[in-house]
Amino acid sequence: MNKIKDISSKLPYAGTTIFTVMSKLATDEEALNLSQGFPSFDCSPLLTERVNHYMKKGFNQYAPMSGIPPLRESLAEKTEKVYGISYDPETEVTITSGATEAIFCAVTAVVHPGDEVIIFEPAYDSYVPAIDLNGGTPVYITLAAPDFKINWEEVKTAISSKTKAIIVNTPHNPVGNIFTREDLDALAALIRDKEIFVISDEVYEHIVFDGEIHHSMMTHPVLRERSFVCGSFGKTYHTTGWKIGYCLAPKVLSEEFRRIHQYITFSTVTPMQYALADFLKIPSHYEELSRFYQDKRDKFNQAIQASRFKFTPSKGSFFQIVSYKEITDEYDYDLAVRLTKEIKVASIPVSVFYNDKIDDKLLRFCFAKDDEILERAGEILCRL
Secondary structure, eight states, X not given: OXXXXXXXXXXXXXXXXXXXXXHHHHHHHTOEEOSSSOOSSOOOHHHHHHHHHHHHTXXXXXXXXXXXXXXXXXXXXXXXXXXXXXXXXTTSXXXXXXXXXXXXXXXXXXXXXXXXXXXXXXXXXXXXXHHHHTTOEEEEEXXXXXXXXXXHHHHHHHOOTTEEEXXXXXXXXXXXXXXXXXXXXXXXXXXXXXXXXEEEEOTTXXXXXXXXXXXXXXXXXXXXXXXXXXXXXXXXXTOGGGOOEEEEOOHHHHHHHHHHHHHHTSXXXXXXXXXXXXXXXXXXXXXXXXXXXXXXXXXXXXXXXXXXXXXXXXXXXXXXXXXXXXXXXXXXXXXXXXXXXXXXEEOEEGGGGSTTOOOOSEEEEEOOSOHHHHHHHHHHHTTO
């Protein structure tokens, strides 16, 4: 009998994600885990009470493929309240098993073999595999440290007859930048007369600091008609382990999106959808999020203020990047591993977010942690 010796991989470059690697290392080393982006604190007791309520009421079977109507309706109402934009909950709102699934389905819906997709790096690590698995070609635009601003003239040059989509991320993971209104106008001007779609990762939409606002792609009329806006309940409600996200897109885009979604997960966990439908009707839970996380950012930054790390305060997300150029010349991955093992503080090396593993001597710390963890981490980091 012939035995299978190998599998021809569709993602030969892909190993275990850096988030899994560093979180496991943090656990093994009993280190403070400021690496993977999840809160160290729980969600609201009211939210878990609603899940329990619906489980006991028997809402434990398949949800509709596109999401339960109450959640789609609550999300559409909330979107109109926050952004003044109306999406039809029946045909333009889809609930997914996490924002990563939403992004994958959006890429799959529009990208065919030979198509090009522009991405800005440093970039979240799920974008390129989604492009590759659909036969597309990623076109990288590197955002230069330390400000990581988009050069729209460079984007214009990168657009070709093969460009099918542009993936954007605001607030940005890992660098914490946000799009301005001018960025939206510049992007719209470049694709206004072209058949180019926008896949927008906006999972940190409610985590924007210092009085700034989140400029969603949906708020620009040119961009809205061609954008898949992908969001996350997990980031907003401290429930990353639930893996519930969504996609807002015009009807014609949502129809193709759902064709893909139905064969990826079909539907998303039912009682939690009902709980979120109720919870969305309490605006304070997302309206107060920016202030809550700005306090966390400030707590962490104050804790490392006396260290040799250099940083510009994050504008959004729950990540702070810091430069260690004045401390060591080590490769960022090696340093992240060493710090986890030796001083028991885990971070993410920013080079992993680049195709060519560019090492600008930057680490990413997650400040979605209890205050005592942030203070303890800062105390340790200040000793370097």
